[in-house]
Every structure is written in C-alpha cells, then in structure tokens.
Amino acid sequence: MKIVDVELIQLAKDHPRPHRNAKEARSRRVVSLVRIATDEGIDGLGEAWCAPAVAEALVVGRLRPGLLGKDPFNVEGIWRDAFDGSAMYDPKGTLVAGLSGVDMACWDIMGKATGLPVCKLLGGLNRTEIPAYASDLHWEEDASAMARAAAGFAEQGYRTVKTHVGVDPVDDVRRVRALREAIGPDVGLMVDINTGFDRPTAIRFGRRIAEYDITWYEEPLSPMDTDGLAVVRAATGLPIATGENEYTRWGFRELLEKGGTDVVMPDVARAGGLTELKKICAVAEAYGVVVSPHNYSSGVCSAATLHLMAAVPGTTPLEWDTVDSSIGPELFVEPPVVKDGTVSVPEGPGLGVHLTDEVRARYAMN
Ligand SMILES: [Mg+2]
Known part of the structure; x- marks a missing residue:
C-alpha cells in the first residue's frame, strides 16, 4: 500500500457566547483535518491541532512531499523521517502538530485495511467504556450560572467537572466555592488556569481554593516555567496537571524530571500523534505519573483519544467536550454512547470517523 495524496481540510464552527478563560475569549473553533489517500482506495483521517493559518503550509507544503509513495503501515519510519527532516527545526511546535495529524490518519488507514478498530492495533481493547470528566465550565461573570451548569453535569453522571477561572484571581475564589457547593x-x-498566573498569584490562589477539594490544578503557570510547577505544588498541596502545550517523549521527559507534575496531558493531535502518545504514556508511567490526554478539538481527535485510552491501561480520565461548540459527533461514523460519566470506544474499523460532504459543506471555512 502506498500513500498517493495528502490533503488538509479546515472546518470552522462559531458559537454565540465567547468561551472565556484566564487568557482569552474565543468565539470560533477551527479544525484542521488531514486526509491521506492510498493507492488501494482506502483513505484515513487525522487531526492537527495547530495554528490554522499555517496548517496547510506545514502539512501539504512541508510534510506531503516526504509522504508520497510511503506505506502508511510504516508509522515508525514515517514519524522518524518527518521529524528528522522537518519537525526537528520546530520540535515543540506546529510541525509536530502537523505530523500528529499525519500519524493519526495512517493509524486510521491501518485499521480500515485490517478491518480492526485502532485500539486493537495499539495494544488491545482493554476497556470498552472510558471514565470521562465534563469539559468545560468556562468563566462567566455570573457565578450562579456556572454553578447551575456544574450541577447539570453532575446530574448527567459525570464524576468530575472542570472549570476555567483565573480571570480575576481574587473574585474567582468565589466562583470555585460556588461550583463546589453546587456539585456537592x-x-x-x-x-484550569490556562497558563494565566505568575508564581505568586498561582500560590496565593491555590492556597485559597485548596479547601474546596480540588482534583487537580491545571496549568497554573506558563508552560515555559516548568521549574515553577514544583514550587506551586509544594506551596499549595494541590495536585498539578499540565502538558497540553508540551510535545514529544523528550519534552515530557524534561517536564517529568522537574517533579512538579501529578498528571500529564499530552494531546494526540498535537504532541506527536498516536505513535508518539504511546511513548509518552510509557515515559510517564516510568515516572509514576498518570496520563489524562488533553482532548478538546474535534470528533477526530476524540476518536483517537478513545482508542489510545482503550489500549493503554492506567490512562484516565477522558476529557469530554460538553460545551456543544465543537464539530464532534458529526465526525463519528457511530457517535459514542455517553452514559453515567463514561464514553464508549468506537467499535468499527479504523478510528471510526468520517467526513461527509454535508458536514464538510456545513462547516466550510469562510
Ligand atoms: Mg487546559
């Protein structure tokens, strides 16, 4: 089997209310999908979570020429050639994200060609339902609206909910308290602070919210300040989660060596694809750190995350988008069953995703 074409397809979905966190307010979500075609008529879909403006140049302009003629089953060689040939110049950035989409599409092809769900190729269907948390409760001026939404997620059966605060590091203590009271x-x-604090602010806020039984304190600091995480962890006593802005096994090893992280969150559409995520999971396990993959883009990334977590024991919990602003269920061949705080693993061949003409037209970038 040979790769004969690589295409980048961008979709966008607007939402009426901006999603606000400590750093920004977003009203549009753009998805960059990678479609790889083969000479046997099987094609695969992947997702590259990178700056939309450069995705086409990376995937088609830079990576495509090196992929044509290659066997999509050779994911290790494809990854190494692409990394050494291109992404090494950008080892923690958008080229690795582009490569992630390529790698994911190759796994989709392998699954379709063998008639197996990708999890069975990655390590087996070790779980059919993955425990999930509700993502996300974005910052709102009205704390009671956030509290009502949190209670709704708890009623739906989610055992954990996540919020984005840090817009106002004084007043937001009140929001955290309201959420805790709402969910019991x-x-x-x-x-989740989305990298918005400096060390003193992270410590002060963390100490003030510690009484509300925080499951984890996510990205309190700049992703560049990996030394600071251990300082914040020691000063607040809170478990620290981070990693959605980190890349490859080498990046995660460096992060883990600092000792300030309890949960790492590699993104399969960003950190290097499924091939690399398996390696990152192995590195994290060697450090005794749990992997909860970051998963907040489209249904394609969600499908890949589900297959990874089904295959790799100990990865938990699944980040599950409950905001209804993503292009999610439409990209699944059979949308997963979400029940009692768990999400089912797709059973069909490949990743279990597709891009219909109707969905492509509905969300075409303009
Ligand atoms: Mg986050």
Missing part, C-alpha cells in the same frame, strides 16, 4: 462533596472539581 463527592464530585471531583478540576481548576
């Missing part, structure tokens, strides 16, 4: 003592509460 038995539902987990994650607090």
Whole structure:
C-alpha cells in the first residue's frame, strides 16, 4: 500500500457566547483535518491541532512531499523521517502538530485495511467504556450560572467537572466555592488556569481554593516555567496537571524530571500523534505519573483519544467536550454512547470517523 495524496481540510464552527478563560475569549473553533489517500482506495483521517493559518503550509507544503509513495503501515519510519527532516527545526511546535495529524490518519488507514478498530492495533481493547470528566465550565461573570451548569453535569453522571477561572484571581475564589457547593462533596472539581498566573498569584490562589477539594490544578503557570510547577505544588498541596502545550517523549521527559507534575496531558493531535502518545504514556508511567490526554478539538481527535485510552491501561480520565461548540459527533461514523460519566470506544474499523460532504459543506471555512 502506498500513500498517493495528502490533503488538509479546515472546518470552522462559531458559537454565540465567547468561551472565556484566564487568557482569552474565543468565539470560533477551527479544525484542521488531514486526509491521506492510498493507492488501494482506502483513505484515513487525522487531526492537527495547530495554528490554522499555517496548517496547510506545514502539512501539504512541508510534510506531503516526504509522504508520497510511503506505506502508511510504516508509522515508525514515517514519524522518524518527518521529524528528522522537518519537525526537528520546530520540535515543540506546529510541525509536530502537523505530523500528529499525519500519524493519526495512517493509524486510521491501518485499521480500515485490517478491518480492526485502532485500539486493537495499539495494544488491545482493554476497556470498552472510558471514565470521562465534563469539559468545560468556562468563566462567566455570573457565578450562579456556572454553578447551575456544574450541577447539570453532575446530574448527567459525570464524576468530575472542570472549570476555567483565573480571570480575576481574587473574585474567582468565589466562583470555585460556588461550583463546589453546587456539585456537592463527592464530585471531583478540576481548576484550569490556562497558563494565566505568575508564581505568586498561582500560590496565593491555590492556597485559597485548596479547601474546596480540588482534583487537580491545571496549568497554573506558563508552560515555559516548568521549574515553577514544583514550587506551586509544594506551596499549595494541590495536585498539578499540565502538558497540553508540551510535545514529544523528550519534552515530557524534561517536564517529568522537574517533579512538579501529578498528571500529564499530552494531546494526540498535537504532541506527536498516536505513535508518539504511546511513548509518552510509557515515559510517564516510568515516572509514576498518570496520563489524562488533553482532548478538546474535534470528533477526530476524540476518536483517537478513545482508542489510545482503550489500549493503554492506567490512562484516565477522558476529557469530554460538553460545551456543544465543537464539530464532534458529526465526525463519528457511530457517535459514542455517553452514559453515567463514561464514553464508549468506537467499535468499527479504523478510528471510526468520517467526513461527509454535508458536514464538510456545513462547516466550510469562510
Ligand atoms: Mg487546559
């Protein structure tokens, strides 16, 4: 089997209310999908979570020439050639994200060609349902609206919910308290700062919210300040989660060596694809650190994340988009069953995703 074409397809979905976190407010989500075609008529879909403006140049302009004629089953060789040939110049950035989409599409092709779900090729269907947390409760001026939404997720059966605060590091303590009161003592509460604090602010805020039983304190600091995570962890006593802005096994090893992280969050559409995520999981396990993959883009990334987590024991929990602003279920051949805080693993061949003409037209970038 040979790769005969590589295409980048961008879709966009607008949402009426901006999603706000400590760093920004977003009203549009853009998805960059990679479609790889083969000489046997099987094609695969992947997703590259990178700056939309450069995705085409990376995937088609830079990576495509090296992929044509290659066997998509040779994911290790494809990854190494692409990394050494291109991404090494950008080892923690958008080229690795582009490569992630290529790698994911190759796994989709392998699954379709063998008639097996990707998890069976990655390590087996070790779980059919993955425990999930509700992502996300974005910052709102009205704390009671956030609290109502949190209670709704708990009622749906989610055992953990995540919120984005840090817009106002003083007043947001009130929002965290309102969320804890809304969900009761038995539902987990994650607090995501989206890299918005400096060390003193992270410590002060973390100490003030610690009494609300925080499951994890996510990205309190700049992703460049990996030394600071251990300082914040020691000062607040809170478990630290980070990694959605980190890349490859080498990046995660460096992060883990610092000792300030309890949960790492590699993104399969960003950190290097499924081939690399398996390696990152192995590195994390050697450090005794849990992997909860970052998963907040489209249904293609969600499908790949589900297959990875089904195959790799110990990865938990699944980040599950409950905001309804993503292009999610439409990209699954059979949308997963979401029940009692779990999400089912796709059973069909490949990743279990597709891009219909109707969906492509509905979300075409303009
Ligand atoms: Mg996050």
